[in-house]
Amino acid sequence: xxxxxxxxxxxxxxxxxxxxxxxxxxxxxxxxxxxxxxxxxxxxxxxxxxxxxxxxxxxxxxxxxxxxxxxxxxxxxxxxxxxxxxxxxxxxxxxx
Amino acid sequence: xxxxxxxxxxxxxxxxxxxxxxxxxxxxxxxxxxxxxxxxxxxxxxxxxxxxxxxxxxxxxxxxxxxxxxxxxxxxxxxxxxxxxxxxxxxxxxxxxxxxxxxxxxxxxxxxxxxxxxxxxxxxxxxxxxxxxxxxxxxxxxxxxxxxxxxxxxxxxxxxxxxxxxxxxxxxxxxxxxxxxxxxxxxxxxxxxxxxxxxxxxxxxxxxxxxxxxxxxxxxxxxxxxxxxxxxxxxxxxxxxxxxxxxxxxxxxxxxxxxxxxxxxxxxxxxxxxxxxxxxxxxxxxxxxxxxxxxxxxxxxxxxxxxxxxxxxxxxxxxxxxxxxxxxxxxxxxxxxxxxxxxxxxxxxxxxxxxxxxxxxxxxxxxxxxxxxxxxxxxxxxxxxxxxxxxxxxxxxxxxxxxxxxxxxxxxxxxxxxxxxxxxxxxxxxxxxxxxxxxxxxxxxxxxxxxxxxxxxxxxxxxxxxxxxxxxxxxxxxxxxxxxxxxxxxxxxxxxxxxxxxxxxxxxxxxxxxxxxxxxxxxxxxxxxxxxxxxxxxxxxxxxxxxxxxxxxxxxxxxxxxxxxxxxxxxxxxxxxxxxxxxxxxxxxxxxxxxxxxxxxxxxxxxxxxxxxxxxxxxxxxxxxxxxxxxxxxxxxxxxxxxxxxxxxxxxxxxxxxxxxxxxxxxxxxxxxxxxxxxxxxxxxxxxxxxxxxxxxxxxxxxxxxxxxxxx
Numbered sequence: 048x049x050x051x052x053x054x055x056x057x058x059x060x061x062x063x064x065x066x067x068x069x070x071x072x073x074x075x076x077x078x079x080x081x082x083x084x085x086x087x088x089x090x091x092x093x094x095x096x097x098x099x100x101x102x103x104x105x106x107x108x109x110x111x112x113x114x115x116x117x118x119x120x121x122x123x124x125x126x127x128x129x130x131x132x133x134x135x136x137x138x139x140x141x142x143x
Numbered sequence: 144x145x146x147x148x149x150x151x152x153x154x155x156x157x158x159x160x161x162x163x164x165x166x167x168x169x170x171x172x173x174x175x176x177x178x179x180x181x182x183x184x185x186x187x188x189x190x191x192x193x194x195x196x197x198x199x200x201x202x203x204x205x206x207x208x209x210x211x212x213x214x215x216x217x218x219x220x221x222x223x224x225x226x227x228x229x230x231x232x233x234x235x236x237x238x239x240x241x242x243x244x245x246x247x248x249x250x251x252x253x254x255x256x257x258x259x260x261x262x263x264x265x266x267x268x269x270x271x272x273x274x275x276x277x278x279x280x281x282x283x284x285x286x287x288x289x290x291x292x293x294x295x296x297x298x299x300x301x302x303x304x305x306x307x308x309x310x311x312x313x314x315x316x317x318x319x320x321x322x323x324x325x326x327x328x329x330x331x332x333x334x335x336x337x338x339x340x341x342x343x344x345x346x347x348x349x350x351x352x353x354x355x356x357x358x359x360x361x362x363x364x365x366x367x368x369x370x371x372x373x374x375x376x377x378x379x380x381x382x383x384x385x386x387x388x389x390x391x392x393x394x395x396x397x398x399x400x401x402x403x404x405x406x407x408x409x410x411x412x413x414x415x416x417x418x419x420x421x422x423x424x425x426x427x428x429x430x431x432x433x434x435x436x437x438x439x440x441x442x443x444x445x446x447x448x449x450x451x452x453x454x455x456x457x458x459x460x461x462x463x464x465x466x467x468x469x470x471x472x473x474x475x476x477x478x479x480x481x482x483x484x485x486x487x488x489x490x491x492x493x494x495x496x497x498x499x500x501x502x503x504x505x506x507x508x509x510x511x512x513x514x515x516x517x518x519x520x521x522x523x524x525x526x527x528x529x530x531x532x533x534x535x536x537x538x539x540x541x542x543x544x545x546x547x548x549x550x551x552x553x554x555x556x557x558x559x560x561x562x563x564x565x566x567x568x569x570x571x572x573x574x575x576x577x578x579x580x581x582x583x584x585x586x587x588x589x590x591x592x593x594x595x596x597x598x599x600x601x602x603x604x605x606x607x608x609x610x611x612x613x614x615x616x617x618x619x620x621x622x623x624x625x626x627x628x629x630x631x632x633x634x635x636x637x638x639x640x641x642x643x644x645x646x647x648x649x650x651x652x653x654x655x656x657x658x659x660x661x662x663x664x665x666x667x668x669x670x671x672x673x674x675x676x677x678x679x680x681x682x683x684x685x686x687x688x689x690x691x692x693x694x695x696x697x698x699x700x701x702x703x704x705x706x707x708x709x710x711x712x713x714x715x716x717x718x719x720x721x722x723x724x725x726x727x728x729x730x731x732x733x734x735x736x737x738x739x740x741x742x743x744x745x746x747x748x749x750x751x752x753x754x755x756x757x758x759x760x761x762x763x764x765x766x767x768x769x770x771x772x773x774x775x776x777x778x779x780x781x782x783x784x785x786x787x788x789x790x791x792x793x794x795x796x797x798x799x800x801x802x803x804x805x806x807x808x809x810x811x812x813x814x815x816x817x818x819x820x821x822x823x824x825x826x827x828x829x830x831x832x833x834x835x836x837x838x839x840x841x842x843x844x845x846x847x848x849x850x851x852x853x854x855x
Contacts, residue, residue, distance in 0.1 A: 064396070068212070068358065069210075069212035069213075069634060070634040070636065072208070072210050072212060072395070072399075073207075073208075073210075073212065073634055073636045074636055075395075075396060075399045076207045076208035076210070076245060076399065077207060077242070077636060077638065078241070078242055078245070078403065080396065080399055080400050080403055081392070081396075081400060088429075089433060089435075090435075091433070091438070091527050091528055091530065091531060092433075092434070092435050092436070092438035092439045092528055093439075093528075093529075093531040093532065094531065095530070095531045095534075096527060096530055096531070096635060098433070098527065098639065102241055102242075103238075103239065104239065104242060104638065105429075105638065105639035105641075106636065106637070106638055106639070107523075107527045107635070107636075107637050107638075107639060108634075108635055108636045108637070109530070109534065109635040112634060112635065112636060
């Protein structure tokens with residue numbers, strides 16, 4: 048599926064990054080290469096762009112860019128990484 | 144003391160790695176800001192004397208990589224290749240090593256004299272990250288110096304290493320980046336071909352081969368000029384096929400993956416991070432600041448605060464400066480013997496310098512606010528929150544704050560567009576800003592709306608004017624971005640840096656740099672333009688009017704009228720003479736020349752004159768109207784300008800509306816044109832833009848005037 052189709056809180060792994068050369072290279076240089084695992088942290092208040100977190104890094108991109116990234120969704124797991132605390136709190140605030 | 148030894152150092156690193164802070168603490172006040180040739184990217188250069196060396200430091204723009212896709216990365220590459228600095232210092236954010244080391248890997252490929260400054264070492268220690276420096280040095284093949292620009296740690300050691308490396312006294316063996324076998328064999332093969340091309344002048348064939356495999360358009364177009372290209376192209380094709388067969392990807396992706404594999408290997412071997420199981424403070428702040436519900440309100444409060452800081456706090460300072468200038472002018476006036484000299488010095492030079500300097504408080508305050516936002520990490524988040532709206536008009540999320548600042552004053556607003564990386568985003572934003580109705584236009588609206596509409600309606604009219612400005616501005620941006628500025632849009636792939644407290648020194652430093660830049664670069668231009676308009680409104684000067692004025696004055700003095708009656712008459716006759724002189728001057732004549740052009744939108748030559756002088760600054764429209772419309776109205780001399788306008792046959796509600804629209808949209812003031820030229824880099828786009836705003840202003844005023852004539 049596409050990165051843009053994920054929901055806030057979803058975890059996924061990148062399989063293919065395909066976009067026009069400049070964007071693709073930028074995404075890859077930011078560490079979005081095959082096998083990178085990440086979590087969708089949130090969408091902007093107006094629904095676009097999207098923010099993802101991986102390896103202590105917070106990256107934002109427009110949904111238009113996120114459409115070019117193919118990912119494999121990972122099964123839900125008990126939060127254990129950095130973003131986990133945030134998500135337990137987000138559940139507490141009831142916004143998923 | 145003998146001559147100092149010259150050492151040239153280039154600083155490279157990711158954005159937010161603390162590169163500029165390091166640059167500032169190293170070079171202090173010995174700095175100079177220029178542009179890299181051909182692009183509007185700032186080049187910060189500074190120097191310091193250390194032991195018996197003069198170390199010149201160039202702060203290259205912050206980059207994540209060295210691709211040919213962004214001007215920052217091209218500038219960095221070219222500088223390293225063409226200028227061959229003695230030492231390249233790679234500044235790393237120690238708390239974010241993995242991503243930062245990707246650039247290090249690419250610098251290793253360039254085979255430069257590399258030195259790593261592992262910055263933010265204080266935060267690294269706080270976070271409990273431990274680094275095996277010896278092993279990491281071995282892997283990277285260069286020395287690593289832990290530094291903290293904020294605490295001024297490790298600077299001396301860094302400088303020692305720079306001196307040693309430039310002396311050739313380094314005792315570390317270089318290491319090479321090794322790629323996957325497919326890539327390595329292709330690199331070997333292509334590098335060999337390039338080496339045999341005698342015409343090709345390059346010291347690093349291996350790097351070129353890697354870049355060719357990465358589809359690098361700059362190296363492509365270089366190598367394509369040589370006969371060896373035929374063979375190289377075949378080898379590249381072969382590599383692509385092999386890559387696809389063995390790794391199911393293309394060489395470019397595989398090379399990036401290899402670099403990351405190298406970096407991850409190094410991380411695993413040398414860096415121990417404590418398991419971060421709980422969310423950081425940054426995460427908690429983001430939960431509020433980027434919250435679905437709270438995100439926008441927080442954003443608007445921040446923007447409002449910046450606006451208030453700049454303009455509400457700036458207003459008394461601005462008034463103070465104006466007061467100082469007028470005090471200076473007044474105390475100088477009696478000392479000057481002749482009226483012409485008086486006018487040149489007081490109305491020309493002092494007023495001219497004053498008109499440049501009065502904007503300083505706004506500029507300094509805005510940039511204190513902006514550099515705080517930038518350094519704290521909120522700026523990127525603001526862009527994230529508002530991007531969707533801005534993107535609809537072809538703009539970037541970061542365009543918002545400069546645009547809002549435009550409601551106060553275009554000058555700091557245009558300067559604030561520097562936060563935008565892509566040139567086309569920046570141009571589009573700059574050209575939107577003058578439509579955000581600035582503070583100097585307000586007196587014009589207050590006068591006209593107040594004179595022709597009842598108070599409740601006047602507020603609506605002014606609101607409508609502001610709205611019109613926003614609509615035209617956004618439309619302009621959209622139109623530019625879908626035509627001339629279509630290409631080279633910055634992809635919105637943006638890192639949100641962790642929140643940090645900005646240091647006072649860096650905030651002050653930024654504000655000071657901006658102020659100096661404004662005074663030096665734009666100030667002289669503005670000063671010249673203001674003086675030119677002054678000359679146009681004072682020359683040619685009619686001796687005849689002077690003579691009549693003198694005669695009338697002495698007639699009044701000699702009359703038997705009471706003293707207060709005399710002074711009123713004297714005031715009236717002087718105003719009339721001023722108006723007559725203005726009419727006689729170049730500015731006055733051009734008002735008459737353009738009358739046929741502005742007739743259709745409801746203006747006569749008197750309004751024409753005020754539009755000409757109003758180019759200096761929009762509030763001048765009001766004072767010129769005051770002078771010119773007092774002609775022949777001596778019996779109402781004491782009545783306000785608004786009643787004069789109301790009773791003037793040449794002025795109707797329709798004229799007032801049309802004039803407000805025209806003042807909103809027509810040529811930005813000279814000061815902002817000067818700053819615009821400075822930021823855009825050449826006059827051509829500025830002049831084209833001036834033509835565009837005139838056309839827009841005329842059309843909008845025409846429609847307004849005609850509609851108003853029918854409806855009112």
